[in-house]
Amino acid sequence: MAEPAVERPEARPGRLARIRGxxxxxxxxxxxxxxxxxxxxxxxxxxxxxxxxxxxxxxxxxxxxxxxxxxxxxxxxxxxxxxxxxxxxxxxxxxxxxxxxxxxxxxxxxxxxxxxxxxxxxxxxxxxxxxxxxxxxxxxxxxxxxxxxxxxxxxxxxxxxxxxxxxxxxxxxxxxxxxxxxxxxxxxxxxxxxxxxxxxxxxxxxxxxxxxxxxxxVPTAAADTVKVAVIQGNVPNPGMDFLGRPMMVLNNHASATERLAADIAAGRAERPDVVIWPENSSDLDPFSVPEAHQRIDQAVRAVGVPTLVGTLVDGPDNQHVQNEGIVWDPTTGPGASYTKQHPVPFGEYVPFRDQLSKVITRLQRVARDFYPGTHNGVMQLGPARIGDVICFEVAYDEIVRDTVNQGGRVLVVQTNNATYAKSGQPDQQLAMSRLRAVEHGRAVLIAATSGISAIIAPDGSVVSRTQELTPAELSAVVPLRDARTVADKVGAAPxxxxxxxxxxxxxxxxxxxxxxxxxxxxxxxxxxxxxxxx
Missing domain, CATH: 1.10.1760 (Arp2/3 complex 21 kDa subunit ARPC3)
Known part of the structure; x- marks a missing residue:
């Protein structure tokens, strides 16, 4: 009967020596x-x-x-x-x-x-x-x-x-x-x-x-321009509980818009053609909460121009909500809308919810999953045909490229970075938006609840930007472009x-x-x- 194999004494030190090496x-x-x-x-x-x-x-x-x-x-x-x-x-x-x-x-x-x-x-x-x-x-x-x-x-x-x-x-x-x-x-x-x-x-x-x-x-010429105002209303508290009491975030953005309207009436500011509010600028669904609808309508009527409003609205069932950008007209009220196509896993929806929520109880804070949109964010906002993307979507090539190829003449990034204020994340998202400007030869308008909001020229340079956790308003005249870059035409082929x-x-x-x-x-x-x- 054969003797059992015995590990040589030198084998273990040799293995340790390789690890140390x-x-x-x-x-x-x-x-x-x-x-x-x-x-x-x-x-x-x-x-x-x-x-x-x-x-x-x-x-x-x-x-x-x-x-x-x-x-x-x-x-x-x-x-x-x-x-x-x-x-x-x-x-x-x-x-x-x-x-x-x-x-x-x-x-x-x-x-x-x-x-x-x-x-x-x-x-x-x-x-x-x-x-x-x-x-x-x-x-x-x-x-x-x-x-x-x-x-x-x-x-x-x-x-x-x-x-x-x-x-x-x-x-x-x-x-x-x-x-x-x-x-x-x-x-x-x-x-x-x-x-x-x-x-x-x-x-x-x-x-x-x-x-x-x-x-x-880098093509930057434009057939015409649009005068924009970007509103950063700020939030009560940065972090996971940035919303504060109901209506607080909405009131911040409505009040900032009304201050702009007062400056226009007093001759201290020029009237823009359009106004941009950020993602989650309304913390309540204006279609199911009359007070939210009335507050938005009041602010938009005060400034008197079409306004892009970011809000959560009820989804197709009681288990879902939709993250939307809504075109709000001062005369006719809410009109066209864009629903975020790429919700963030574990932040905006919970994969395998039934299994994981039992193990990770913190996931229960995501009470309802975000329902993904089915079309791009190309919408008519006053005189501008915009391409809207929401928050993290700016990181995904095909989502941004699709809005340009379908007719977006200026890119809008609605975002809510309040959860990650002063953490470096808003800076990283700003950098991505700068690259998108060059990639598509489009001006980019970033509207953030608490910062960083910015206006970026088609060559990627930052025309103006806000500080974080500060109410602010940015105004600029930006180009509206129809021409497409080589990157737009070749798409994902490279x-x-x-x-x-x-x-x-x-x-x-x-x-x-x-x-x-x-x-x-x-x-x-x-x-x-x-x-x-x-």
């Missing part, structure tokens, strides 16, 4: 993840996005897929924990849970980066894989969560104009390509013979990717092409490995980080 790499991955977080608002240190991505490329270079996945996770988790720290008002568990889910996508990216580093032209495939990762994360799970895209850290950088050609995915690709080329060049700077020349060539490619946006024309290219590169590595195993060969080693002396 990987700690420096893990620590560097954590550092790079934190650098990437600092590239985003409210810090806006966009060059760090190139440094962080280059660092991840080097750390996964020539590693196994498993090592690359762990390095990617070590990079992604601290990145999302810092980037999404504004979720702490909901709960630490929400911050950690969402960060872990999002970091798993970066782990898959890390495995792909490690695998494709064995291919020729690997910086190109690395850049494609960043788009692949964002493509998946923007859609999965439960409709996806696009926060943290490289493009959203580069909304005021030399890469930004590329959005007018291929949207946010092309900006991400250019950032990642510049970073991967620098990662390829760095080890060659001190190499013999041709290595410095190769490094210089890669550096030139990175600079070209960096400066490519300067040759992209994203799909780049994402599929990344997947095909990974597929080529897998197929090559299978063929080598069947032929009895050994895996092809990655190109050395140190140039070989010929």
């Amino acid at each position: 990987g700690l420096p790499r893990t620590g560097l991955a954590v550092l790079c993840g934190l650098l990437l977080a600092a590239a985003f608002p409210p810090y806006d240190l966009w060059p760090l996005s190139i440094l962080a991505v280059a660092g991840l490329s080097l750390l996964t270079r020539g590693r196994t897929a498993r090592q690359g996945a762990w390095t990617g996770f070590a990079f992604g988790l601290p990145f999302f924990l810092w980037l999404l720290s504004w979720l702490r008002v909901i709960g630490l568990d929400a911050t950690i849970g969402l960060s872990v889910v999002e970091a798993l996508f970066i782990a898959a990216l890390g495995a792909g980066l490690a695998a494709t580093s064995r291919l020729r032209a690997w910086p190109l495939w690395a850049a494609c894989l960043w788009v692949t990762q964002e493509w998946a994360r923007d859609r999965l799970p439960l409709g996806g969560f696009p926060w943290g895209r490289l493009a959203f850290a580069n909304t005021a950088s030399p890469f930004t104009p590329l959005a007018a050609l291929g949207g946010a995915p092309l900006v991400t690709f250019a950032v990642a390509l510049a970073a991967a080329l620098l990662a390829w060049a760095a080890p060659r700077l001190r190499g013999p013979r041709r290595a410095p020349r190769a490094a210089a060539l890669a550096g030139a490619g990175a600079v070209t990717a960096l400066l490519a946006g300067y040759v992209v024309p 994203e799909w092409a780049l994402a599929v290219a990344g997947l095909l590169a990974c597929g080529a590595v897998v197929v090559g490995g299978i063929r080598r195993r069947r032929s009895g060969g050994t895996p092809v080693e990655a190109e050395s980080l140190t140039p070989v002396v010929q």
